[in-house]
Amino acid sequence: MDNNTILIGLAGVIASSPPLLFASIGETFTERAGVINLSVNGTILLTAMAGVAVTLNTGSLVLGFLAGAVIGALVALVVAFSSIALKISQVAVGFVLALLCKDLATFLGVPIVNQELNLFVNPLPIPGLKDIPILGPLLFNQNILVYASFLLIIVAYIYIYKTRAGLLLRAVGERPAAAYVRGANVNRQRYLYTALGGAMVGLAGPMFSLSVKIGWAGNISGLDGFGWIALAITIFGAWNPVRVAFGVFLINVLSWLAVVLQASLVSIPSQFLQAAPFPLMILTLLMVNISNAEWVEGILARLPDSARRIVARIFRSLRSSPPGSLGIPFENE
Amino acid sequence: LSKFKLNETTIGWLTRLGALVLVFIFTAILLLSSNVDPIKGLSLIFEGAVGSWDRVLNTWTPLLLATLGVLVTFTTGLWNIGVEGQIMLGAIFVTGALRMLEPSGLPSGVILLLAILAGGIGGMLWAFLTGLLKVYGGVNEIFGGLGLNFLALAVSNWLIYGPWSPPGVANGRTALFDSSLWLPNIPGTNLSLYALVIGIVAAVLIYFLLKGTYYGLKLKAVGKNAQAARLLGIPTSRYMLSAFLLCGFLAGLGGAMRVVTQEHQLTSMISAGYGFLGLLVGMLVNYNVIGAALVAIFFVSLQVGKAKFEIVMQIQNPGIVLDSSFTGVLQAMLVFLFLFMEGVRNRLLRKR
Numbered sequence: 279m280d281n282n283t284i285l286i287g288l289a290g291v292i293a294s295s296p297p298l299l300f301a302s303i304g305e306t307f308t309e310r311a312g313v314i315n316l317s318v319n320g321t322i323l324l325t326a327m328a329g330v331a332v333t334l335n336t337g338s339l340v341l342g343f344l345a346g347a348v349i350g351a352l353v354a355l356v357v358a359f360s361s362i363a364l365k366i367s368q369v370a371v372g373f374v375l376a377l378l379c380k381d382l383a384t385f386l387g388v389p390i391v392n393q394e395l396n397l398f399v400n401p402l403p404i405p406g407l408k409d410i411p412i413l414g415p416l417l418f419n420q421n422i423l424v425y426a427s428f429l430l431i432i433v434a435y436i437y438i439y440k441t442r443a444g445l446l447l448r449a450v451g452e453r454p455a456a457a458y459v460r461g462a463n464v465n466r467q468r469y470l471y472t473a474l475g476g477a478m479v480g481l482a483g484p485m486f487s488l489s490v491k492i493g494w495a496g497n498i499s500g501l502d503g504f505g506w507i508a509l510a511i512t513i514f515g516a517w518n519p520v521r522v523a524f525g526v527f528l529i530n531v532l533s534w535l536a537v538v539l540q541a542s543l544v545s546i547p548s549q550f551l552q553a554a555p556f557p558l559m560i561l562t563l564l565m566v567n568i569s570n571a572e573w574v575e576g577i578l579a580r581l582p583d584s585a586r587r588i589v590a591r592i593f594r595s596l597r598s599s600p601p602g603s604l605g606i607p608f609e610n611e
Numbered sequence: 612l613s614k615f616k617l618n619e620t621t622i623g624w625l626t627r628l629g630a631l632v633l634v635f636i637f638t639a640i641l642l643l644s645s646n647v648d649p650i651k652g653l654s655l656i657f658e659g660a661v662g663s664w665d666r667v668l669n670t671w672t673p674l675l676l677a678t679l680g681v682l683v684t685f686t687t688g689l690w691n692i693g694v695e696g697q698i699m700l701g702a703i704f705v706t707g708a709l710r711m712l713e714p715s716g717l718p719s720g721v722i723l724l725l726a727i728l729a730g731g732i733g734g735m736l737w738a739f740l741t742g743l744l745k746v747y748g749g750v751n752e753i754f755g756g757l758g759l760n761f762l763a764l765a766v767s768n769w770l771i772y773g774p775w776s777p778p779g780v781a782n783g784r785t786a787l788f789d790s791s792l793w794l795p796n797i798p799g800t801n802l803s804l805y806a807l808v809i810g811i812v813a814a815v816l817i818y819f820l821l822k823g824t825y826y827g828l829k830l831k832a833v834g835k836n837a838q839a840a841r842l843l844g845i846p847t848s849r850y851m852l853s854a855f856l857l858c859g860f861l862a863g864l865g866g867a868m869r870v871v872t873q874e875h876q877l878t879s880m881i882s883a884g885y886g887f888l889g890l891l892v893g894m895l896v897n898y899n900v901i902g903a904a905l906v907a908i909f910f911v912s913l914q915v916g917k918a919k920f921e922i923v924m925q926i927q928n929p930g931i932v933l934d935s936s937f938t939g940v941l942q943a944m945l946v947f948l949f950l951f952m953e954g955v956r957n958r959l960l961r962k963r
Contacts, residue, residue: 363954364951364955366950370894371950371951373894374946374947377943381940382940384939385641503757509754549768550769552765556761556762559754560744560758563754563755567749568748573747
């Protein structure tokens with residue numbers, strides 16, 4: 279494998295990352311406010327289908343993406359309303375909606391299955407920057423979605439950690455009672471960020487179907503499961519947009535490597551390679567959670583001092599603990 | 612307005628009725644959107660299900676087994692989304708055992724019995740993996756189970772297109788088993804009495820296990836509050852693992868039934884979505900085994916009736932196609948609306 283192949287491969291990895299970045303950073307906002315929106319996988323499928331359908335009918339890519347964002351926000355609002363106003367289990371509602379939206383996507387998408395779509399997101403090289411060796415083709419010879427996703431990582435990080443609004447958001451998810459005492463409208467914040475996060479998840483669908491894998495192929499689109507990976511990456515990323523982005527690139531690079539190595543080194547049946555992101559997803563969760571297990575602590579206690587310190591440090595840096603009130607409804611008595 | 616004081620039971624029934632009405636409206640919209648007259652469509656589906664009662668009961672067993680597994684894990688407070696994969700592993704193990712034992716010359720009854728047990732063990736192993744990840748790795752069972760679902764699909768596809776592919780063209784299924792290795796049907800019907808008995812016996816056993824045993828009570832304690840249960844001296848990890856094992860065994864049996872009573876081969880669609888459907892049923896019935904059995908039979912009737920509907924439509928009105936995702940949409944919508952209306956009821960009761 280020569281350098282050029284690697285460069286093209288990595289550029290491909292970056293080009294295919296915006297959907298997962300938008301979905302998992304969107305979910306990060308939602309969960310930071312204390313709400314779990316488990317419907318992500320269904321939402322992505324439904325909006326991927328809707329994006330294609332709207333673009334086919336209106337001839338406008340912008341409207342296709344807009345439809346995705348609106349549908350994503352609506353589904354998320356159903357989750358928020360069910361859990362905040364009706365006190366239904368967030369996991370139950372989210373899971374049912376994940377299944378419902380997936381089947382709805384298949385059902386409503388029947389008329390547009392495999393229809394040719396001449397309109398999709400084109401590359402937009404940035405003059406000057408694209409000629410920088412290595413970085414140019416990797417980062418600046420991409421489409422607008424990739425640039426938008428870079429911007430999203432930075433903006434989301436600054437918003438959550440460096441602004442007053444972000445402080446409020448974290449407080450609402452971490453200690454809602456304390457935020458309430460200080461005058462915050464906890465549930466309004468939760469509606470707001472669930473809808474915002476849902477809209478971002480809703481953009482992920484059209485990002486797949488109008489850019490990464492163009493068109494709608496029904497329930498064999500190969501998109502099923504990515505929403506669950508986005509949810510797992512949110513955990514791996516410890517609800518921090520930068521670490522979430524790292525998780526997205528890690529999973530995508532490893533999945534790409536699996537395919538490349540298959541061609542040149544080992545022979546793994548192709549069926550397993552297609553499923554590679556899923557064991558990787560489990561592995562990432564294992565990395566951030568295993569240090570909480572009792573048996574690990576037991577082994578750690580038996581290690582010599584110096585080794586223990588190093589291992590404990592690695593564990594600490596990997597560990598990821600959720601916002602304090604994640605999944606727990608708030609009642610202002 | 613305060614003159615109309617409704618009591619709690621009335622509110623309960625009114626919200627349930629409301630959910631039912633909403634389901635009907637939604638179904639009508641779905642059918643209309645596919646150019647099917649709603650009344651005619653529903654009556655065709657109903658007639659189809661009643662006319663194929665034997666097929667309904669035969670399809671019921673695998674879904675019932677998976678649902679029972681779901682109830683065991685729900686009771687323990689576990690979202691075992693990996694049921695789908697556990698069904699697949701059951702189907703894979705039963706297929707493997709049948710292939711292995713077929714040349715052994717054992718009586719086919721013995722082969723079938725051993726193979727069905729192997730199916731249960733296959734499902735158990737897969738569930739055990741999710742349980743280990745949860746208990747010793749801190750990986751939430753939702754993600755562990757989901758990841759393993761996709762891996763199970765990969766395993767079965769690899770077997771179907773690789774080591775177990777039939778001679779000739781690969782078409783997503785292994786070769787049909789010899790009919791001596793089919794679980795026999797009641798003559799003249801599509802119903803295997805053995806499968807039906809296995810399903811009912813399992814339901815009765817799980818009913819008593821959860822309702823009337825010390826073990827069931829402890830599972831419930833772990834499910835309600837694992838931390839409190841641990842403080843009371845219940846080894847929660849062990850109980851969680853045992854719930855996974857039991858669920859996996861039931862789901863694996865379900866997968867085995869899919870092979871020996873329905874498909875008679877391994878296909879990539881062998882789990883038929885029954886794992887997810889079982890989760891939907893479980894959510895609808897709140898740990899109630901009898902309710903689960905009834906809802907499962909209703910969901911299966913929808914599927915079988917829908918298949919009949921398709922056949923009739925092909926003859927009468929070939930232009931009209933109701934996509935196979937129709938039943939899935941309907942089932943998920945039904946569960947959602949009932950959950951939603953239950954929330955509405957609770958809110959109304961809180962307000963008083």
